[in-house]
Every structure is written in structure tokens, then in C-alpha cells.
Amino acid sequence: MTAWNADTEAAASESGSVTVVEGSSFCISSGGGDISSDGGTNGAFFQDTRIISHWVLRVNGSLREPLVAQRPRPFEATFVGRAKWPDGRFDSPLVVRQVRHIGPGLQDDITLENYSAEPVDCDIELLVDADQADLFDVKGGRTSRRAEAVRSVRDGQLVIESAHNGQQRGTAIHARGAVVTTDGLRFRATVPARGKWATSVIVVPLINGQSPDEPFKEGGLPHHREGALRHRHWEQNVPRITVADSNLQAVLNRSESDLGSLRIFDEHHPERAAVAAGAPWFMALFGRDSILASYMCLLVDPKLAAGTLQTLAGLQGSKVDVDSEEEPGRIPHEVRFGVTAGLALGGTAYYGTADATPLFAALVGELSRWGLSRDIIQPLLPHVDRALDWIELYGDRDGDGFVEYLRPNDHGLINQGWKDSWDGINFADGTMAEAPIALCEVQAYVYSAYIGRSLLARWSGDVALEQHWAERAAALKTAFNEKFWLPEKGYFAVALDKDKQPVDACTSNMGHCLWLGIVDEDKAPSVVEHLMSPQMFTGWGIRTLASDMGAYNPVSYHNGSVWPHDSALVATGMMRYGFVDEARLLATGIIEAAEHFDGRLPELFCGFDRGEFPGPVPYPTACSPQAWAAAAPVQLARILLRLDPDFTRGVVHLAPILNEQMGEFSAENVLLDTSRVTIRAKGTDGSIEGLPPGLRLLAEPRPPLDSLLDDFGGVHHGN
Structure with missing residues (x-):
């Protein structure tokens, strides 16, 4: 970031x-x-x-x-x-x-x-x-x-x-x-x-x-x-979460408070709350960071995701501008008001990111699962379609079906994914990849955007459009598993470089691909094995880069450090594919790391093994509080509950896998649709009180791969 x-x-x-x-x-x-x-x-x-x-x-x-x-x-x-x-x-x-x-x-x-x-x-x-x-x-x-x-x-x-x-x-x-x-x-x-x-x-x-x-x-x-x-109102209206595990309780309390403090408001629409990326240096709207943070805290307040999307929609690109990298339909990377920022790029918004635009469309689709009102979702649909147009017309630079990035100037970001430091994308031998670069997780975000648009078409009753985007998603999935998979290594390339050669470093990015379901089910066990290997899993979280890679440095920003939000999304992917023990072990490591930071996870910490020091080693300039780090414990609580509302199918999945130490868990005042519900869980038992009419509770996890594709002849993946 x-x-x-x-x-x-x-x-x-x-x-x-x-x-x-x-x-x-x-x-x-x-x-x-x-x-x-x-x-x-x-x-x-x-x-x-x-x-x-x-x-x-x-x-x-x-x-x-x-x-x-x-x-x-x-x-x-x-x-x-x-x-x-x-x-x-x-x-x-x-x-x-x-x-x-x-x-x-x-x-x-x-x-x-x-x-x-x-x-x-x-x-x-x-x-x-x-x-x-x-x-x-x-x-x-x-x-x-x-x-x-x-x-x-x-x-x-x-x-x-x-x-x-x-x-x-x-x-x-x-x-x-x-x-x-x-x-x-x-x-x-x-x-x-x-x-x-x-x-x-x-x-x-x-x-x-x-x-x-x-x-x-x-x-x-x-x-x-x-x-x-506003902050007092936030504290009074967010869910009241109680859990027997005192450390987890403290972490979740801190997360809720920090997320409230990181909200920012549009002066023209004071009723909208968006989430800033983090203090002190990123108290501004960031496309990718704000979207991912608001996704991970849906359990706390889905309206924060709505406000973030509405605010970003108002900033969506409308013209081609080489300085700011604005393009029609593109969602901005960052919005700033300082003089230096405005001079550097000719305005307050900078658009140089490959992932914010597909993530925008994907999150709108996710909100339809959570039952947000038509008054919120309907006005966002034209912006979703403009985002999808950007993917096709500008994101896919060479027409190969994948989204690439290449900055068009000498002052923008060299790397335009979430690992956006200048040296963040490299081969296994440490050589840096050259742009145009197609990142593996960006293709997963695009896949999720197609799935999301198909869900939105189902939500609005347009069967032909629903099928169109489902087919686009299926085709992208097939191409991705063919081009990015490294059979001799057993994991996915982090990217394709300018020559369409796989960038073969072992990174955490492929965990995002698990999260969004683009990984073929037969490849998932090998991916999880690599992610949980001693080279990747420190005991506190997943390294951004494996310790046996040429560019590995445990005190770097993106080449071996641990980012809590990254690890939380990897854990979500593991849980999605049914790797319960691995997901629970990873979630436990992250929560235990938070205890060493007084209950507040920082933006990142150093990637040393857990046995080397008494606690995780802080990264010197990490933001704290930071939005997606604050949202990570909320996301971990959600995956341990295996909670997945799906209003598009009229069900809510709840299949807890809480360990004995956590004891009883309850979350009162959780917003689903327009209802406030209470979620209770202990061990593998769970219940929801006050479900909205028309929803039924399923005591089983969401299918590992989205069954939407099955409706149109896609491969059946089962549970």
C-alpha cells in the first residue's frame, strides 16, 4: 500500500x-x-x-x-x-x-x-x-x-x-x-x-x-x-460480539473501534461512510484497500461497504489521462488533497492500480448476497458495467483474456497490484519481472467480478445476462488454470511477465485465488501444502514470499513480511476449499500475533519464524490502526463460523468449527437485509435468531466452488 x-x-x-x-x-x-x-x-x-x-x-x-x-x-x-x-x-x-x-x-x-x-x-x-x-x-x-x-x-x-x-x-x-x-x-x-x-x-x-x-x-x-x-453512534450500532477467549474478545473489540475511527465521510453525502486505508499515512480513500477492508468487515457493518462503493463510484474514471492514469470505467487507487499530490499527478485522484476496478464489481455482487436493498445496489449497476468495460477495453491490454498493468508515465506506480512496492514482483531467482505484468490474484478478482455480475443479473431477473457472465467466468477459469499453473512446482505463478512467461516465485498471492474460487479443485491441495510449508507459514501468518526464494527478506515490505489481511484472505481460501485444520491453524496464529501488539494488528510485521523471537517482530513504518488489518480478525471470526449469507438463493450458511478454547461465541445486532439478527455458536453448533422472512438456515458450509456455473453446464465440483 x-x-x-x-x-x-x-x-x-x-x-x-x-x-x-x-x-x-x-x-x-x-x-x-x-x-x-x-x-x-x-x-x-x-x-x-x-x-x-x-x-x-x-x-x-x-x-x-x-x-x-x-x-x-x-x-x-x-x-x-x-x-x-x-x-x-x-x-x-x-x-x-x-x-x-x-x-x-x-x-x-x-x-x-x-x-x-x-x-x-x-x-x-x-x-x-x-x-x-x-x-x-x-x-x-x-x-x-x-x-x-x-x-x-x-x-x-x-x-x-x-x-x-x-x-x-x-x-x-x-x-x-x-x-x-x-x-x-x-x-x-x-x-x-x-x-x-x-x-x-x-x-x-x-x-x-x-x-x-x-x-x-x-x-x-x-x-x-x-x-x-458519529463514533458514538457507530459503537452503539455495531454488533455486540462476546466470546469466551479473552484474547480474541479484546482483538475483536479493538477491531470494531478502529474500523469506526477509520471511517471518512463525503462532504457532499455526509450520510455515506467509506473506510480510509490507515493511520497515519493513509487516512484517505484507497480503491483496493477500502474495498477489501469493507468486504472483510461485512459481519460488523455491510453499510460501510455500500458507502465505500458509492464514494468510489463518484470518482470512477471518465477520460484518458496519462498523468493520473485515469481511464473510462477505472476505479481510483488513491485520493489525496495535499499540494504535492495534486502537482504530481494533475489532480486529487490517482488511478494506477490493476485490481480496484474488478474488486469494485465483485463487491457489489457480494452485497447482493448480503441482502442490501435495491435502493443501494440498483444505482451501482451502471458503474459495475463501466468497470467491466474497463477490464475488456483497457485492463486486458493485448486481448489475451488477462488483465495486465504497465504505467504510461515515469511517476506512477511501477507495480500496480497490492504488492505495489518497486521490487514486489520477482522470479524465484530474485530477478524482477518486467511489465506488462498480469498478476495471478488480479485474474481471480476479475473472475469474481464476472461471477458477481452474473449474480446481479439473477437478482434483477435477466437470465441471458446471467448466463453470459457465468460463461465468461468459466472461460477465464479454464485459461487461468492452464497458463498460470506450474506443474513441476505444484503452485501457481505469481504473474505472467511482458513475454507471457510465468513469474515462478512462490508467494501468498495464490491464496487470494483460493479465496475467490478460481483454482481448480484438484490443484488446491498442492497450493495449500505450499502455503502452509515452513518456507511460507511463520507460525504467526503467511509470508508474502517464501523463504527459499531469491528476493526473500523478512524485514522487507513485500518480499517476506507477513500482512494480517493477506493471511486472513489466504485462510478464507483454505476454508472455502475445505482445508479446515489448516485454516484454523492459520487463523489462530494471526489472533495470537495480535496479542503481542496490544490487541491491534498492524499493517504488517516481519517474516521471522515464530521460534526465533518471543513474539512477532514489528515492521518499523507499519500503519496502525490500519483498515484491512483491523478487518482481518472480523473476517477470521466469520470463516470460523463459516457464515455465508446468500440472499440470491434464499439461504444462510452457518457451520461453525470453533475450537474448545474459544468457548461460546455470540454476535448480537448483526445486520442482514433490514433485520438485526443474533448469531450463536459453540464448537460445531450454531443458530441464528431473527432471520429475515424468506431465508432459511443451512447447517452446512457454502459449496467450495461457486455452484452458479453449474446452472449453465459448468463442471460440477460438489461439496
Whole structure:
């Protein structure tokens, strides 16, 4: 998940840093609450611009002694520290409490509490800077190139502005009772004995001189803000999941909370929630990431998938643009609002990805299985058809039936699948593949898009169209198993290169092919055997690249690391083909890895074997929270339940395979169609209370390969 053609290197946030996030805004600070970038990545960000780059609080001329940092909500943090007493005594009774809120700007509520029996005079100083650096420049360590910001005091507030390539970005800072200078804010306060002194510092971002519609303001209540109310509504309406396994319970609780915090809203359609890719660097809409994350959290909220699809549909390509790689029908890779991003590619959206477009069509089809209303699905159908047109007219560059990618410029992504780092696709000997490249998992996504369109035709009663797309899916499956299979190795090539030669590295990508059912059933056992081999399975998850491959590096981004979402989709594929023990072992490894990350799975971690270290080794610049990592435990819970609604056939499959350690599982308030149901399971027994009318419960898993093809003479695969 790299940002356009940026590499994966970035200065890591300092150890013990605290991140708060709301919508696309976020703030990274030290554990004491101060922000000091010093060429690093800390700061407060609004619309991909760093609106605060330095924020240091001094009391009586000294920094605070940090005591504790807490993050009760995703958008709020509390920092508690001890301030220096005016006479310099160490055991000071003066405590500083700093409550930070992030949103369309920043608000810090600062309170000094005096626990002594005498009043105390305090000098409080807040030193502030705002470099207005673009997020891409911050991540890449390029902020030193920026022009000097202009600092001024206007109307009782400090204003720091910077012009960059025709865009004016600024920050306005104020607080009641402050003496405002061009360096920051100063206060002179007398804190009574056993009493308090408090102020609120307000930060308002400015874009071409304009503030957001609803900025933080003095006297406002941050917990009454729209963002806070949205998160509270999310927590009240998501399913209430309880499970006897305390570790799994903690992981699922954290996942639900993080998914709520990663939602972003279209200002023109505030009722729509889409999911951002992850904090801190990817608090933006990503086609592939947002689609996969919203798919994996269908058990929590299928409306998040609907909002993601609706938002992406509004950005679907309409013209050919070499700079942004926009093409008619193409779904964007990434949407950004920073100045550098817009200059790099001529707009806020970049379209260079081979997989978002078929995944878009596939997810709309999946929503028909989950029973979402016609009011949601019907308006998406023209966008699905435009996506399928893109596959045929632009995605399949040479007419061989497979979707390939080749960037048409020198600044877009070199690799345009989910392993989009510059060195992410290579042969077994480590040689990098050359584009045009047809990835194995992208063909699986296209297969799923064809299946999805056929389901949608069934849903709308168009038998001829249903048969057409079923036949397209069957033909692609046949060609895929012929061209990508490596019989001498017993697994699928990760790709076909520019010469249509199989790229023969052993990778996790083929697990996505299992997930979507494009793999012939007779080949599945060998694929699973390789995925669960010591070269691929670390004990915590599946490596992106086998350890006996030439490019293997356990501390790389895509060549040997473990990505929780990737492993969760591989486990889903194993379960789909009936490899229950392997899927359960893999799911258990991922959940146990989460325990070492305080219940929150990161974007990725290093690919060392489980026996080498006491726990999984963190990857230094991994996003956390990150959407598809947060959604991975939800997807694992779903596959352990073997829960598969299928409104197109009027059934819901539920065939649990919970181990003894998990004990009883229940999920109340799960949305199916317009009904809220309760799912209960223990061991291999399961039930659903409150099923919508017309649905029947089947106590058996979904058939391993989609029986849709059987309706039109496809090969019967059985259960």
C-alpha cells in the first residue's frame, strides 16, 4: 500500500508516540503530548497537510515530566505530567492535564492542578510552528525544501501561512487569556491552593484563507462535535460480539473501534461512510484497500461497504489521462488533497492500480448476497458495467483474456497490484519481472467480478445476462488454470511477465485465488501444502514470499513480511476449499500475533519464524490502526463460523468449527437485509435468531466452488 510512486522508506514515529485520528485528520505526538518534528514525522495533519509541526508546552521554563498518556477514544488523548515548581523542587505538587481532540483542526484543553496548600504563580508557554508540509513530503523526509512560512499576529491569534505552487495553506492558533507572539502563546496564571487553572488552545486550518465549515471554537464541547457523535453512534450500532477467549474478545473489540475511527465521510453525502486505508499515512480513500477492508468487515457493518462503493463510484474514471492514469470505467487507487499530490499527478485522484476496478464489481455482487436493498445496489449497476468495460477495453491490454498493468508515465506506480512496492514482483531467482505484468490474484478478482455480475443479473431477473457472465467466468477459469499453473512446482505463478512467461516465485498471492474460487479443485491441495510449508507459514501468518526464494527478506515490505489481511484472505481460501485444520491453524496464529501488539494488528510485521523471537517482530513504518488489518480478525471470526449469507438463493450458511478454547461465541445486532439478527455458536453448533422472512438456515458450509456455473453446464465440483 504505497502512496503513488513513493518508496516504503520513512522516518518512523518515535517510540511511545500517540496517534489520534478522526476522519482524514490525525495527530502524532510524543507520549508526553509535545510535537517536535525535527525532520521527523510527528505533527497534526488536515487534508494531507501538516498544520502543526512544533507544539511544545513549558511550565515555569521547563518541560513536563510525563506520567501517563491515555487514548479513551480514537479522536481524543489525555496526557498527564508533573510540572516544575517555581522554586525548582523536584517533588512538585503541580500536575498538568492536557486533553487533545483532533478533527477539522485541533483543540488542546490544558489544566494545571495545584495539590499544595498555597497558591502558585506560573508562567505557561506554548511554542508553536506549522510548516504546512505536504504529507508525502513529511513521510519521505523532504520537508527541508519548503519555503519559509510567514508568521503574523492578527486579531489576537497567531497565523502561520505558506504559499506553495499556487496554493496558500495556513494555521491560526488562539486561546482566551493568551499573550500571542510570533513564537507562540504565553499565559501568566495564579493557580489557587488545591485549585485549578484551565484554558483551551484552538487550532484552525486555513486553505486559501478559508477555515473548515465547523472548526473547533472556544466554548465548544468537542464531544458534541459531529465526528464524536458519529463514533458514538457507530459503537452503539455495531454488533455486540462476546466470546469466551479473552484474547480474541479484546482483538475483536479493538477491531470494531478502529474500523469506526477509520471511517471518512463525503462532504457532499455526509450520510455515506467509506473506510480510509490507515493511520497515519493513509487516512484517505484507497480503491483496493477500502474495498477489501469493507468486504472483510461485512459481519460488523455491510453499510460501510455500500458507502465505500458509492464514494468510489463518484470518482470512477471518465477520460484518458496519462498523468493520473485515469481511464473510462477505472476505479481510483488513491485520493489525496495535499499540494504535492495534486502537482504530481494533475489532480486529487490517482488511478494506477490493476485490481480496484474488478474488486469494485465483485463487491457489489457480494452485497447482493448480503441482502442490501435495491435502493443501494440498483444505482451501482451502471458503474459495475463501466468497470467491466474497463477490464475488456483497457485492463486486458493485448486481448489475451488477462488483465495486465504497465504505467504510461515515469511517476506512477511501477507495480500496480497490492504488492505495489518497486521490487514486489520477482522470479524465484530474485530477478524482477518486467511489465506488462498480469498478476495471478488480479485474474481471480476479475473472475469474481464476472461471477458477481452474473449474480446481479439473477437478482434483477435477466437470465441471458446471467448466463453470459457465468460463461465468461468459466472461460477465464479454464485459461487461468492452464497458463498460470506450474506443474513441476505444484503452485501457481505469481504473474505472467511482458513475454507471457510465468513469474515462478512462490508467494501468498495464490491464496487470494483460493479465496475467490478460481483454482481448480484438484490443484488446491498442492497450493495449500505450499502455503502452509515452513518456507511460507511463520507460525504467526503467511509470508508474502517464501523463504527459499531469491528476493526473500523478512524485514522487507513485500518480499517476506507477513500482512494480517493477506493471511486472513489466504485462510478464507483454505476454508472455502475445505482445508479446515489448516485454516484454523492459520487463523489462530494471526489472533495470537495480535496479542503481542496490544490487541491491534498492524499493517504488517516481519517474516521471522515464530521460534526465533518471543513474539512477532514489528515492521518499523507499519500503519496502525490500519483498515484491512483491523478487518482481518472480523473476517477470521466469520470463516470460523463459516457464515455465508446468500440472499440470491434464499439461504444462510452457518457451520461453525470453533475450537474448545474459544468457548461460546455470540454476535448480537448483526445486520442482514433490514433485520438485526443474533448469531450463536459453540464448537460445531450454531443458530441464528431473527432471520429475515424468506431465508432459511443451512447447517452446512457454502459449496467450495461457486455452484452458479453449474446452472449453465459448468463442471460440477460438489461439496
